[in-house]
């Protein structure tokens with residue numbers, strides 16, 4: 001039971017850590033000291049997240065990690081997604097890897113591999129996620145080496 005609770009909280013902890021890691025530090029930001037002695041305004045704007053980084057956030061927000069391991073961390077209900085792009089390229093040489101991964105998210109029955117039966121992964125991500133979130137997830141999955 002304790003393990004279950006921890007597993008359920010785990011994605012949340014990871015999101016918090018990921019957000020904390022991405023938060024801009026203020027320590028070495030260049031500032032302009034206004035001549036009138038008022039408080040200096042930081043001139044540095046944090047770079048926007050890349051598709052891959054946004055996809056990582058979506059991955060944890062939607063608790064994909066509760067069923068899928070990445071580098072040994074996560075749930076073991078679904079396949080390990082570490083190196084998934086390479087695995088697809090090797091095992092499905094005729095498939096377009098991005099299309100395959102997109103199907104893996106929104107239409108898992110189209111790409112299910114034994115011993116999986118397609119009866120465990122939620123089938124409604126296509127409705128719940130925005131097209132952009134799906135694109136970002138695909139970018140993230142492509143980056144998992």
Ligand code: HEC
Nearest residue numbers: 062064067077078079104105111112116117118119120121
């Ligand atoms: C309840 C557990 C569960 C959750 C939550 C879940 N998955 Fe899955 N996923 C599975 C299982 C199990 C499979 C294998 C197919 C099957 O049996 O449903 C799978 C298959 C996949 C595949 C295809 C992998 C392959 O080898 O063909 C991808 C990609 C994938 N999931 C990504 C995701 C993403 C992204 C999310 C979050 C938006 C997610 N999954 C959430 C259980 C889950």
